[in-house]
Amino acid sequence: MRAMSVLAANGREAAQSLRRSGLRTALGLIGVAIGVSSVIAMVSLGEIAKEQARKQFESLGTDIVVVRDNASGGGDQGGLDLPIALALSDTLPSVLQAAPRIQGYGSFLFAGRNVGQGSIQGVTEAFAVVNKLPVAEGRFVSNLDINRSYAVVGAEVAQKMRGPAQREVIGERVDINGTLFTVVGVLEPYVESYALPVSIEANRSVFIPITTAQRTSRDPRIEVIVALSAPGVHHETVAQDISNYLRARATKMQPDIVTAKGLIAQMEQQMGIFTLLLGGVGSISLVVGGIGVMNIMLVSVTERRGEIAIRRALGARQRDIRSQFLIESIILTSAGGLLGVVLGLAATYAISRFTGWDFLISWLSVASGLGTAAAVGLFFGFQPAYQASKLDPIAGLQGH
Amino acid sequence: MLKLKDVRRSYQLGPVTTEVLRGIEMDVRSGDLMSIMGPSGSGKTTLMNIIGLLDRPSSGSCILNDRNISGLNDNELSTLRNRYIGFVFQSFHLLPQLTALENVCLPLIYRGSGRPEMRDRARALLKHVGMAERANHRPSQLSGGQKQRVAIARALVGEPALLLADEPTGALDTDTAAEVMALLKELNAESGVTILIITHDAAVAEQCKKQMRIRDGKLIDTRNLAAPTLGNETEREKMPGASS
Ligand SMILES: Nc1ncnc2c1ncn2[C@@H]1O[C@H](COP(=O)(O)OP(=O)(O)OP(=O)(O)O)[C@@H](O)[C@H]1O
Ligand SMILES: [Mg+2]
Numbered sequence: 001m002r003a004m005s006v007l008a009a010n011g012r013e014a015a016q017s018l019r020r021s022g023l024r025t026a027l028g029l030i031g032v033a034i035g036v037s038s039v040i041a042m043v044s045l046g047e048i049a050k051e052q053a054r055k056q057f058e059s060l061g062t063d064i065v066v067v068r069d070n071a072s073g074g075g076d077q078g079g080l081d082l083p084i085a086l087a088l089s090d091t092l093p094s095v096l097q098a099a100p101r102i103q104g105y106g107s108f109l110f111a112g113r114n115v116g117q118g119s120i121q122g123v124t125e126a127f128a129v130v131n132k133l134p135v136a137e138g139r140f141v142s143n144l145d146i147n148r149s150y151a152v153v154g155a156e157v158a159q160k161m162r163g164p165a166q167r168e169v170i171g172e173r174v175d176i177n178g179t180l181f182t183v184v185g186v187l188e189p190y191v192e193s194y195a196l197p198v199s200i201e202a203n204r205s206v207f208i209p210i211t212t213a214q215r216t217s218r219d220p221r222i223e224v225i226v227a228l229s230a231p232g233v234h235h236e237t238v239a240q241d242i243s244n245y246l247r248a249r250a251t252k253m254q255p256d257i258v259t260a261k262g263l264i265a266q267m268e269q270q271m272g273i274f275t276l277l278l279g280g281v282g283s284i285s286l287v288v289g290g291i292g293v294m295n296i297m298l299v300s301v302t303e304r305r306g307e308i309a310i311r312r313a314l315g316a317r318q319r320d321i322r323s324q325f326l327i328e329s330i331i332l333t334s335a336g337g338l339l340g341v342v343l344g345l346a347a348t349y350a351i352s353r354f355t356g357w358d359f360l361i362s363w364l365s366v367a368s369g370l371g372t373a374a375a376v377g378l379f380f381g382f383q384p385a386y387q388a389s390k391l392d393p394i395a396g397l398q399g400h
Numbered sequence: 401m402l403k404l405k406d407v408r409r410s411y412q413l414g415p416v417t418t419e420v421l422r423g424i425e426m427d428v429r430s431g432d433l434m435s436i437m438g439p440s441g442s443g444k445t446t447l448m449n450i451i452g453l454l455d456r457p458s459s460g461s462c463i464l465n466d467r468n469i470s471g472l473n474d475n476e477l478s479t480l481r482n483r484y485i486g487f488v489f490q491s492f493h494l495l496p497q498l499t500a501l502e503n504v505c506l507p508l509i510y511r512g513s514g515r516p517e518m519r520d521r522a523r524a525l526l527k528h529v530g531m532a533e534r535a536n537h538r539p540s541q542l543s544g545g546q547k548q549r550v551a552i553a554r555a556l557v558g559e560p561a562l563l564l565a566d567e568p569t570g571a572l573d574t575d576t577a578a579e580v581m582a583l584l585k586e587l588n589a590e591s592g593v594t595i596l597i598i599t600h601d602a603a604v605a606e607q608c609k610k611q612m613r614i615r616d617g618k619l620i621d622t623r624n625l626a627a628p629t630l631g632n633e634t635e636r637e638k639m640p641g642a643s644s
Contacts, residue, residue: 002512009509013498020497310493313454314554315482315510317475393454397493398445 006320007327014328018335021300028289028296029336032376035286036340036369037347042282043365044348046275048357053267055358056193062260063096064130065238066198067225067246070254079253080222080246082210086124088227094241097228099127102213102220106177108157108206110169115160118204120176122213130226131200138170138185145209151181155189156203176206179216197258198224235261279365283372289336290376297329297384301391308388309396318389325388329381330374337373341366401561401594402428402451407460408617409446420446422617423460428562428596433588435597435605437622438614444598445566447614451596452564453481465561482510486555490567492547494539500526500550501535507558525553529583545576552583556593563587563595569604581607 018025069079080100088098102122108115127133128140140152151174153161161169161183173180190202214220229238239257246255301308308321345361352359404426410419420443428434438444449455450462453469462469464484469477486507487493494503501522508518526532529549539547548568555563565584569577581604587593597608605611611622 002510005509005512005514008515016497306493307495310495311506311510312478313452313481313487313493314507315478315558317478317510320510394449397454397489 006316007323010320010324010327011331014324014331017328018332024296024299025332028293028332029339031289031292032286032333032336032373033289033340033343035282035289035376036337036373037342037344038285039279039282039372040341040344040362040365040369041347041351042278043275043368044344044360044362045351046271046278047362047365048348048352048360050268050271050275051360052357053271054264057196057260057264057267061132061228062264063229063231064196064260065095065227065229065235065242066196066258067227067242068223068256068258069221070256071252080250082214082222084246084249085222085225088225088242088245089126092241092245094230094233094238095227096230097126097130098225099124099130099227100210100222100225101127102210102217103223104177104213104217104219108153109175110161110172113160113163115174116157116204118154118157118206119201120213120217121205121207122210122217123207124210127207127226130228131202133190133200133202134188136186136188138183140185140187141207141209145184146211147215148209149179149181149212150184150209151176152185152187152207153183154187154201154203154205154207157206158186174206176208177216181206181208196260196263198226229259235259235265286372286376290333290380293329293333293336293377294380294384296332297325297381298387300328301325301384301388304388305391305396305399308391309393309399312391312393313397321391322385322389325385326378326381329384330377333373333377333381334370337370340373341369344369401430401465402426403461403463404451404457405461405463407447407450407457407462409443409450409455410458419458420617421450421457424617424619426612426619428594430561430594431588431592432610433585433595433597433608434610434612435599435608436612436614436619437599437602437605440600442614443617444614447619448564448566448596448598451562452485452487453477478510482507482558484561486558486560486563488548488551488555488563488565488568490570492539492544492551492571494547494550494554496539499536499538500531500542500553503539503550504554504557506554511558522553522557525557526550528556529553543576544572545579548572548576548580549583552580552587556587561594563593564598565595566598567600568597569599569601577601577604 071079082100085098085100089095104120105118106120107117123141125141125143128135133140136155138152141150153169153174158169161167161172161174169183169186172183174183187202190200192199192201227242229235239259239262242257243255246253311321349359404424407421407424408419409421410417424447436444436447446455450457456470464480469480472480501519504522504525505518508521523532523535526535529552531546531549531553534542534546539550542550568584569580572580584595584597585607588595597604599605612619613622
């Protein structure tokens with residue numbers, strides 16, 4: 001009852017008292033506001049950058065798993081046989097699709113003209129599904145195209161084949177490294193993503209049946225398997241399943257398995273550290289702001305020795321004086337914190353507009369900014385408040 | 401109500417110990433209107449701080465309402481101060497940022513009263529000292545006499561057992577001083593408030609029912625002496641520490 005009455009009165013008077021020492025309060029407020037706003041801006045920017053990176057990954061599918069062979073050599077056929085690679089998705093319930101690739105390089109001739117050079121990718125039907133390659137005309141490589149000399153051309157290659165006359169290309173024959181292939185399909189322009197450890201470069205490539213590539217390619221080894229994990233399966237489970245599968249069946253192989261989710265997790269961890277670091281940098285200015293507040297409160301206590309003595313003479317206990325000054329410093333830093341939140345969010349908004357990133361409000365940073373501001377008031381206000389409570393009332397009464 | 405027995409208070413300044421109070425004997429009874437005179441430096445304020453529970457005697461006992469205060473801690477002393485003592489100071493000591501009403505409320509805040517009742521009570525006290533219309537004025541908007549009236553209202557708002565006034569008229573001109581003195585006398589006569597006035601001013605002291613002097617660190621009753629004939633100048637020479 002008594003404590004509440006005193007606290008309420010102290011609260012009522014604190015705001016007045018802060019307003020009275022206007023300039024000084026403003027300076028303390030600004031100090032804290034700068035600290036809080038830099039914490040918020042730093043943490044928010046960290047979060048935004050993280051979100052940005054995550055979106056990049058998600059656009060190409062978080063379910064992608066890339067398998068390579070780390071063992072060099074392994075003979076003509078490499079360490080991995082095609083049937084083993086193809087059976088991956090049927091054998092493992094955690095793997096939805098598996099698309100092995102044999103890759104070569106060459107130049108493409110059409111009607112006596114060079115229509116570019118790029119990668120020759122021996123793939124299966126699943127490759128278009130897994131890598132989201134949309135077909136513009138005709139069809140993609142089919143599983144029925146075994147050993148057939150069919151080719152699906154990328155958008156850029158197709159463009160060059162058509163030439164200014166916009167010729168039809170489906171059904172035409174293109175010379176790839178000296179072998180003639182019939183064009184059965186044309187791909188839509190493809191936007192390459194650099195977030196995954198496999199490059200497609202579909203626009204400048206031609207895709208042929210993997211069985212054909214095994215015969216015609218100079219390096220007929222399976223270079224990579226791009227797989228899709230089943231929904232709801234943890235990325236580490238998929239990686240483990242594939243690893244077990246390959247170790248049992250392809251003993252010469254040293255599988256290197258990278259999952260998109262694993263990459264995201266890794267990236268998020270790194271960004272988390274980055275955010276923490278940024279937050280730390282912001283906190284330094286908050287501490288500086290706190291020291292400013294402490295200074296202000298110490299001056300205020302010295303100036304108000306008389307007032308403190310009078311209150312003590314009228315029956316204030318030491319803890320009443322302490323709470324009076326603590327409340328003042330907490331109100332001061334909380335107000336600074338509020339201002340800092342506004343400033344910090346404004347700065348974040350400006351920066352995200354400038355960089356073209358999506359603006360988002362990190363409520364965690366707002367809450368922790370406000371929380372820390374109040375804590376700074378409590379921490380840096382304690383010493384001045386303690387000093388005030390220990391002042392000798394007799395000296396204070398005579399000091400007028 | 402208040403009894404001092406052989407109260408001594410000395411100050412240690414480096415190697416020198418000065419004993420300001422040298423065995424004060426005092427008995428204040430409920431309803432008293434008492435004055436303490438003495439030249440500057442004789443220890444009047446020192447004595448008042450002890451009576452007002454702001455200071456502790458070096459030795460001797462101080463008994464307030466049959467309770468020896470020497471064993472009490474700071475919190476307990478604060479509570480007793482709030483409940484039993486009302487202070488009036490020479491320089492008013494009102495808080496400049498608060499209105500007259502808020503100043504008068506202060507002791508009740510530290511007592512834990514509810515806000516509406518404390519404001520009602522403070523208003524009543526302001527009315528009692530003739531300051532009802534100035535309730536929302538700040539001290540800077542009041543004259544010296546008005547400030548002292550507000551200070552008296554503040555001292556009395558908690559119904560203390562004892563009103564301690566240290567030179568209550570010291571900062572006022574003669575007419576205003578007389579008015580304030582009249583108010584104190586009236587409060588004593590009509591409301592039975594026990595009042596202890598510390599003063600330099602013989603004219604003030606003479607109006608009190610009991611009159612004491614501090615001499616050589618001791619309190620002597622001057623009611624029966626031909627006190628007013630003793631001038632301040634002659635007495636100052638005799639006082640310890642006054643000339644040093
Ligand atoms: N804190 C202190 N330390 C040392 N000496 C002190 C202290 N306070 C008071 N004194 C000394 O005690 C003596 C009495 O002081 P006190 O203030 O009680 O006098 P007073 O009678 O109230 O004088 P005045 O009429 O001028 O107010 C003085 O000599 C003073 O110097
Ligand atoms: Mg004095």
